[in-house]
Amino acid sequence: MLDLNNHFLIAMPNMEDADFAKTVVFVFDHGKNGAAGLIINRPSESTIKHMFDRMDLPLRRNDLYQTPVFNGGPVFTDRGFVLHEAQQTFELGGAGLEQTKASFWASTLEVPGGLEMTTSRDVLEALSSGAGPKKIFMSLGYAAWQAGQLEAEIMQNDWLTVPANQTLIFETPVADRYAAALALLGIDEIMLSPSGAIA
Helix, strand or coil: CCCCCCCEEEECCCCCCCCCCCCCEEEEEEEECCCEECCCCCCCEEEEEHHHHHHHCCCCCHCCCCCEECCCEEEEEEEEEEECCCEEEEEEEEEEEECCCCCCCCEEEEECCHHHHHHHHHHHHHCCCHCCCEEEEEEEEEEEECCCCHHHHCCCCCCEEEEEHHHHHHHHHHHHHHHHCCCCCCCCHHHHHHCEEEE
């Protein structure tokens, strides 16, 4: 079975679903029961600052004021998802402070490759106080596939796959992310034909 955890899905030109046309999706969970991911190149009109204002939370992270909230996918579009670098936690053990695998946050999924996906409010409260993860990607909604569905879409040439790159998620300008994801495979967009073949 394919293991697409910590991979990008890059929509081929023949993608007919408007929700996914010309998207790059970061897969944060993939297993025998299906897959889940976040579209990383569809910003909404809202910023993180606007979202915090609507939640009556101050935002003491000036670096996030103009950061967009993304349209992460068509599932649970009223719920927030925060992708961020893993937070290091420590506890006192026999040899002094020892790093643990336990997450800082109440509801977090550890993603292979050093990222975490958090859906609990405590990460937002940390950001509100000026703390929290340094690198974050925030979306409303996510993308989901039932068991075998994503594999079938890949077989019918709807998606290209490539191991994910954190710089692309957190630092690459949004408008450049599709081309940058293709470049990870050594492909230029002009090489893709409307039929989905690579010229």
